[in-house]
Amino acid sequence: MSLPYYHVNVFTGIKSCRVMEDPQPLAKVLKKAERPLMVFGPKCNEVNLDGKLLMEYGVEIAKTLGAAVCATANTKKKLLELGVTPDSTYDAVEIVNHLKDPNWKGVKKQGNHDFVLFLGVRPDLGNQGLSTLKHFATHLKTVTLCKYVFPNATFSLPNLKDDKWKEYLENLIQGLKS
Amino acid sequence: MSKGAVKQKEINKTIRAEDNWEPIGPTPMPEMSDLRRWDLRLMKTYKPFYAPFCDLCCFCTYGKCDLTEDKKGACGINISGQQGRWGLIFSLMGCSAHGAHGRHLIDYLIEKYGEDYKIDLGGQVDVEAPHMRTVMGLKPETLGDLRKGIEYVERGIIHGVSATHMGQEGSDIDFESKSLHIGMLDHVAMEVADIAQTIGFKFPTSKAETALSGLGWGAVDKTKPVVTCVGHNAAVATVMIDHLMKAGIYDQVEVTGICCTAHDNIRYSDKAKVIGPLSKQVFFLKTGIADLVMSDEQCVRCDIPQLAKESGSALIATSDKISYGLDDVTHKEVDEIVRLITQEGKQVLIRDVDKAGEVAAKVLPVVAKNRKKELVTKEKAQELAQACKKCELCDRVCPNFLNISTAVSDVKEGKFDMMTSVFARCVGCGKCEQECSKDIPIIKIMQAAASWDTYNIRVGRGPIQDVEIRKVGAPIVLGTIPGIIAIVGCSNYPEEIEEVAEIAEEFAKRKYIVVLSGCAAMAAGMKKDAEGKTIYDKYKPDFDAGGVLNVGSCVANAHITGAAMKVANIFAKLPLRANYEVIADYILNRVGAVGLVWGSYSQKAFAIGTGCNRLGIPVVLGPHSAKYRRLYLSRKEEDDWTVMDGRKKELVNTEEPSPEHLMVVTESKERAIITLARLCIRKNDTAQGRQIKLNHYISLYKQYMGSLPDDLQNFVRNDKDIPIVYKKEVSEYLKTVGWKPKPLLTLPTFIGTYESNIPIDAVVK
Ligand code: SF4
Ligand code: SF4
Numbered sequence A: 001m002s003l004p005y006y007h008v009n010v011f012t013g014i015k016s017c018r019v020m021e022d023p024q025p026l027a028k029v030l031k032k033a034e035r036p037l038m039v040f041g042p043k044c045n046e047v048n049l050d051g052k053l054l055m056e057y058g059v060e061i062a063k064t065l066g067a068a069v070c071a072t073a074n075t076k077k078k079l080l081e082l083g084v085t086p087d088s089t090y091d092a093v094e095i096v097n098h099l100k101d102p103n104w105k106g107v108k109k110q111g112n113h114d115f116v117l118f119l120g121v122r123p124d125l126g127n128q129g130l131s132t133l134k135h136f137a138t139h140l141k142t143v144t145l146c147k148y149v150f151p152n153a154t155f156s157l158p159n160l161k162d163d164k165w166k167e168y169l170e171n172l173i174q175g176l177k178s
Numbered sequence B: 001m002s003k004g005a006v007k008q009k010e011i012n013k014t015i016r017a018e019d020n021w022e023p024i025g026p027t028p029m030p031e032m033s034d035l036r037r038w039d040l041r042l043m044k045t046y047k048p049f050y051a052p053f054c055d056l057c058c059f060c061t062y063g064k065c066d067l068t069e070d071k072k073g074a075c076g077i078n079i080s081g082q083q084g085r086w087g088l089i090f091s092l093m094g095c096s097a098h099g100a101h102g103r104h105l106i107d108y109l110i111e112k113y114g115e116d117y118k119i120d121l122g123g124q125v126d127v128e129a130p131h132m133r134t135v136m137g138l139k140p141e142t143l144g145d146l147r148k149g150i151e152y153v154e155r156g157i158i159h160g161v162s163a164t165h166m167g168q169e170g171s172d173i174d175f176e177s178k179s180l181h182i183g184m185l186d187h188v189a190m191e192v193a194d195i196a197q198t199i200g201f202k203f204p205t206s207k208a209e210t211a212l213s214g215l216g217w218g219a220v221d222k223t224k225p226v227v228t229c230v231g232h233n234a235a236v237a238t239v240m241i242d243h244l245m246k247a248g249i250y251d252q253v254e255v256t257g258i259c260c261t262a263h264d265n266i267r268y269s270d271k272a273k274v275i276g277p278l279s280k281q282v283f284f285l286k287t288g289i290a291d292l293v294m295s296d297e298q299c300v301r302c303d304i305p306q307l308a309k310e311s312g313s314a315l316i317a318t319s320d321k322i323s324y325g326l327d328d329v330t331h332k333e334v335d336e337i338v339r340l341i342t343q344e345g346k347q348v349l350i351r352d353v354d355k356a357g358e359v360a361a362k363v364l365p366v367v368a369k370n371r372k373k374e375l376v377t378k379e380k381a382q383e384l385a386q387a388c389k390k391c392e393l394c395d396r397v398c399p400n401f402l403n404i405s406t407a408v409s410d411v412k413e414g415k416f417d418m419m420t421s422v423f424a425r426c427v428g429c430g431k432c433e434q435e436c437s438k439d440i441p442i443i444k445i446m447q448a449a450a451s452w453d454t455y456n457i458r459v460g461r462g463p464i465q466d467v468e469i470r471k472v473g474a475p476i477v478l479g480t481i482p483g484i485i486a487i488v489g490c491s492n493y494p495e496e497i498e499e500v501a502e503i504a505e506e507f508a509k510r511k512y513i514v515v516l517s518g519c520a521a522m523a524a525g526m527k528k529d530a531e532g533k534t535i536y537d538k539y540k541p542d543f544d545a546g547g548v549l550n551v552g553s554c555v556a557n558a559h560i561t562g563a564a565m566k567v568a569n570i571f572a573k574l575p576l577r578a579n580y581e582v583i584a585d586y587i588l589n590r591v592g593a594v595g596l597v598w599g600s601y602s603q604k605a606f607a608i609g610t611g612c613n614r615l616g617i618p619v620v621l622g623p624h625s626a627k628y629r630r631l632y633l634s635r636k637e638e639d640d641w642t643v644m645d646g647r648k649k650e651l652v653n654t655e656e657p658s659p660e661h662l663m664v665v666t667e668s669k670e671r672a673i674i675t676l677a678r679l680c681i682r683k684n685d686t687a688q689g690r691q692i693k694l695n696h697y698i699s700l701y702k703q704y705m706g707s708l709p710d711d712l713q714n715f716v717r718n719d720k721d722i723p724i725v726y727k728k729e730v731s732e733y734l735k736t737v738g739w740k741p742k743p744l745l746t747l748p749t750f751i752g753t754y755e756s757n758i759p760i761d762a763v764v765k
């Protein structure tokens, strides 16, 4: 694992993420998920990757994967504008709190999720929520799609510049579609 | 250990059991586990949620121990227990800081006035100390009684600390119960400290409309000698102001402060000025505007001696809690100390309040002479930024994830907008500058990008008046005043410093009661509208619908929670005396008060929040606060929302998650606002009150989330609860989600839903 981009997320522990340098193996792993959930954080409203809103990448990934959608913070409005009605609206810590419970019915009431994708959550809050899941939700896998290393996720992207990140997300979407 | 006859006798003596102002309730001076059943009841609904910051424990020489997933440490503790232990430690740190502050003030004031010095908070405050009354069962009359309060807190702290030793407590729930206990003691400590300073330094009390004081680094006249007090204990500053007045030079100098001492200084003299919150400490000290820096205690940076030296400011440290390795000159004569500072340029520690105040007043005009105070100009900033090679090392260490590298590179090209925005979000840690491989003085560059505007802050008013409680008690409990929003805590906001003012104004406009304290009260004054007015200029300072009031420094927070207790006492006529469980239950189920710690920073803020939680007041936190690792969350759909109908003595499944959480983190301002509005909902609301609360909740949700709230069905009990303006829309929505009317109840209480010695009748008056 490389050092997280933000030092505030520096890792102090034993079990850390697998950094997925290449999007294709990640796409492969994701495709195996039975009940994936995509969690949108507030950066999805703000970050623009060369003309395309981060949220749009997230929506495309969720759609391709058939993932349920959870809107956190103030992302619901923008999702609605993009024509996506989220399956649930929670704060980041609330959805994490539900995910901890293996018997939870999930946002679609069809059973708890087995794979959770996070995009656009504030890096410190995100890494801590992932720590909750790492310790208390061993029944699920997590992946972060932000451009930084998140040590507490199961799978993480490497630290990337915006152009490489865009490329990664695009290749990931291709991989999911193929 | 249960209480034996000797212990009971001691308690009776301490609280003067024979005084019959109210009957003594079930828990006078509770020990660590005496309210445990209440805590367990709270945690049945609001379970601890942990987000471990570190997977290891390194508390003893067995370790480091890996506690990942279900692994146990060599002592048997697991990761939940370890997080609970951290929570207790944070609460203890916070409570100790307030407690030691109170202890110092009381010892000083007792030396000065004697222990029989009377407590008099003016004609409008009869219930002088709701926390001491409710927790201890003591109605304090003198400074000596206040000391009893601190002694009680000190005793609690020993037991709390001992539980954190390796191999003692192992259960997360029990760590939490202890943490809640220490949080409760923290409010006693704060109340004691603020009453002591109010009577000892004659701060305003029993007055709502206090003066407005100057706020902001721009408010300081740097052509005058400037002293800057940093910290939380105003004892030395008050003495210094007296000496400056006596010498006839008070008008010719600037007495300024950062953090809570600044609040207390303006309560002592409204000519003093507030520079700003904790997050501006490094920024201001690096300007060199202060000729003399005086540090006291708590939230004072550990590198003040270096910062002062670098800026050419003199330094007097005045607290034995922060000695900085300086020479202790307490025993020397005043003139000799003045000489050491003014002629030898020494930084000193003076642990005697009166001597430190006198020395400061003498030193100030001398050290100010011949000092040049030049701020960094735009041209200079551009020159300083030239070395930047955009390596991004600064960005990587920023705890607020700011894009400093771009801001510095922009300055290099003479563009300052980005740096202005970084400055507005900067939490003032100084890490970027430390990390810079080119030694660029980033914080100094901010001088050229910062606004140097002057603002106003309302001088802290101390306790809420009894007469105000009489007026608002009924509307709060019935719900027609939609809630009390208490904005407290430090200043590491996720976004701009102006966010706090925006949140406060959103609720003031909607006729909630907005109460502020500490650094949050300062930040709230740092935004002006188009007409140049701050929220303190615009809103009335009353504890009433649409009021915006500042209670004062951190320790004045006790008056906010105290106001909720007073509603139970003055409006609902419930006795306070040693009756904590009943009062907390009343507040949880019937008083729509919510705290917002948007920029939690110190452990004191954590202890305050934890104390609010035991008292039934939910707290919303900003994203930084997740690093305290513990929240209290419910799961609205899954949890059991059964309460007792106190009048009918029947259990009722209300199906209503109100309040939904006790401590929750929100990530954006918009989400915080919505959550605050939701957490003001209480089971006791009348239909009219519920309509008003839902009206705000729906309109805020629509504004920020673009739809009706998707949990609306949880809060509509029957048709009468639906706000008229949204009637059609809400009715249609409720149909689509299969909503059914919910049972109504007249007096919601937790008493009777768990094993307790409290009879249900105790909540009925
Ligand atoms: S206190 Fe317990 S878990 Fe921590 S280092 Fe010691 S043995 Fe290990
Ligand atoms: S660390 Fe210094 S040199 Fe590097 S980007 Fe930041 S300001 Fe520029």
Ligand code: SF4
Pocket (backbone or CB within 6 Å): B394, B397, B398, B399, B400, B401, B402, B404, B422, B425, B426, B427, B428, B429, B430, B431, B432, B433
């Ligand atoms: S001083 Fe401000 S900008 Fe620099 S690292 Fe700290 S918070 Fe970030």
